[in-house]
Amino acid sequence: MFGYRGKALRLLKSLEIEVGDRIRVEKGDRTYEGILMPRSELGDPNHVVIKLPNGYNLGVKITKETKITKIEKGKLPKLGLPPLEVKRDPAKPDVTILGTGGTVACRIDYRTGAVYPAFTPQEIYSAVPELAGLANIEVMEVCNVLSENMTSQLWARIGRAVAKKLNAGADGVVVAHGTDTMGYTAAALSFMLKGLFRPVVLVGSQRSSDRPSSDAALNLISAVAVAGKSDIAEVCVVMHGSTDDDFCLIHRGTKVRKCHTSRRDTFQTINDIPIGMVRNGEVTTFRQDYNRARPEGKVELDAKFEPKVALVKVFPNIKGDIIDSLLDEGYKGIVLEGTGLGHAPRMLYKSIRRAVKLGVPVVMTSQCIWGRVDMKVYSTGRELLSLGVIPGEDMLPETAYVKLMWLLGHDLSQEEISSLMRTNISGEISPTSRPDVFPTPPVLRTLVGESRL
């Protein structure tokens, strides 16, 4: 039954409890109440998993002292909400929402625990009624994977769907995507969509939209606003700008990174300012240098990626065998996440030299995340440059990885790849570094201020 086996399955069967039922679990002096959730295929036989009222799942080990009681039979899924009937309004923009399997506008079916995307236009309007006032929504499922399982083939499939919809007349496209690898996919779309003349907006949610504190509604409303009525003809990520439900930021697709495991304002623009913000469905831009939307155009898809590229974090004590193994396995490109201004230990020089000799480009970025690689300051950097390592400027390691995959998908010489890696193609390299974009913890203002007294 839904992944339960062994001891747990026997106990649940004997109590006539099914997945989706509300149960009470007592153990020693602790009592938990929640919905019995399904297990993964790999679930061990000694635990039951319940979803607590706060939305989180808890696994409880079954011992002799564990007492389980059924409180309530599982309810039917909420998916059957009466659909809002919405007619196409020719005065409103046409926005396509592409589903990829993220957690935006999803509902958890408590009977089975499965996450179902709300994915007819009616279901989307029912989940977030404000959308009906913003745009005529069309929906299309491109794939259905958790974003950690995203691949370059799926990037290409998403790109194809975006290009098709824009070229067919959509005013903008929203890509609903899991947050884990949203930054990587945003970078991939930024490189592969050429001649973009309308907005392409990635959006997600840090919590399922059935949870009381979900950020999905504001994110989705803001993303549809950018896609439908902004003049930002770029690939961007639109997600919460604070922990309050008050505004979203518009991040450039090549400069954005998930910086917190669980906060709703997890995405930050790195080494630059965001393109703008959305409050109450109104778009404000912070800068002038973005690609403007045009009434007509044609998007061309250039979605060739070399899949055999590795992103390698450098650490003290790292040995050359890590690079050598990649070369032995036929990897075609390596992005190093070096230390500081773009350094790697001497222990790696021999393997890096071998990579360059084999025609495998080695690109240097920094695990500092903020700032710019500068390999001319210290001897290590100069030596790495002499070995042929390509400095990644102020590119995010993640973006450099996607860019190298994309460049290697094309028939380019080593010199062309080296030169293009250092050339801004889609906003991934900022010409200058701003001092005011380095984030600082808000608590410091209080702590340092008070101690001044």
Next chain:
Amino acid sequence: MFGYRGKALRLLKSLEIEVGDRIRVEKGDRTYEGILMPRSELGDPNHVVIKLPNGYNLGVKITKETKITKIEKGKLPKLGLPPLEVKRDPAKPDVTILGTGGTVACRIDYRTGAVYPAFTPQEIYSAVPELAGLANIEVMEVCNVLSENMTSQLWARIGRAVAKKLNAGADGVVVAHGTDTMGYTAAALSFMLKGLFRPVVLVGSQRSSDRPSSDAALNLISAVAVAGKSDIAEVCVVMHGSTDDDFCLIHRGTKVRKCHTSRRDTFQTINDIPIGMVRNGEVTTFRQDYNRARPEGKVELDAKFEPKVALVKVFPNIKGDIIDSLLDEGYKGIVLEGTGLGHAPRMLYKSIRRAVKLGVPVVMTSQCIWGRVDMKVYSTGRELLSLGVIPGEDMLPETAYVKLMWLLGHDLSQEEISSLMRTNISGEISPTSRPDVFPTPPVLRTLVGESRL
């Protein structure tokens, strides 16, 4: 001559220019002036490298149009400053400064370009005269490497020197260390020094102390203040707290990370508040839960590290071959820098299962950097837990890597390692998550505020 060869060497010889001389290089409509620097052994024969007045190095390619003129003969190194005569003051604390090869209190010898640490007590006092008022300084060179070349053997050597000095009666020890891998070494010292009863302070500089805008003096003064007169008996990092030369922050050694390639306030305490701050040589603490100094004690060194551990960043499209190669090469432990709440693609499951079967612990951390791994929320996390992956709580990936090396250096069972990785040993795991420690870009306050008008 100092790495010059071929065309560059011939040109310099013909002009009687030596490394250390001030020269002018004209090329087309551009003119540069600076000190001729030595080249690395790998220097190509077509460039000369000069140190510009702003302290940065510039390589200029020699072509037919390049004109070079000698402006001034190289000066002798500044090392010969008249040493300050300072007698030991029994009323002042005794602080040992251990040199490891970082750039604190160093001077660049412009004649050879070599970086010389100012490393007799007299040279240190000459470089930073304020120190004489704070402590009786003793100095000792432990090693001399750029911090990217630090290894677990050198961590042990540093730890040995720290323990020796504290047990011999030093009131505190300062470890001068390059900033690139300072966080890793701080974590290593935090685990290996048991029974710490006095402060151990790592300090460095984002710029050589001979540069006009160096941060070395304030950092060193603040580090010596913490080592000499604070009651913080922990391993900590003391570095600039802002871009102004006004105060330093005291970061816990297991929670600190270099977050910017070049800023002086590059170090941040992650997922927690710093221990305190230093302003004008005065220490203020922000919290009460730090280990207090005691007048007497004995530090025990437990410096066994397993060197065959890898820190592996997860990325979309990653294949199992990366993990399999590590297992084939005999790696004994793997720390994954997963996505989001602690996820890795399904493509890795088979190799992870193989690792666990071989008794190789696999620890999950997050590339988000901020926040906490929670592998019970989504199916991917639950599946990885079932495979035996150890969740790294809110530990930094870098700290988890050092901790796993250290645990594997001891004769522990798989269960003990799994349990200890999830148990706080030296401040590396915070029991709860504070919302006010997640950093935000200061520019956002202006941008979002203005757009409200």
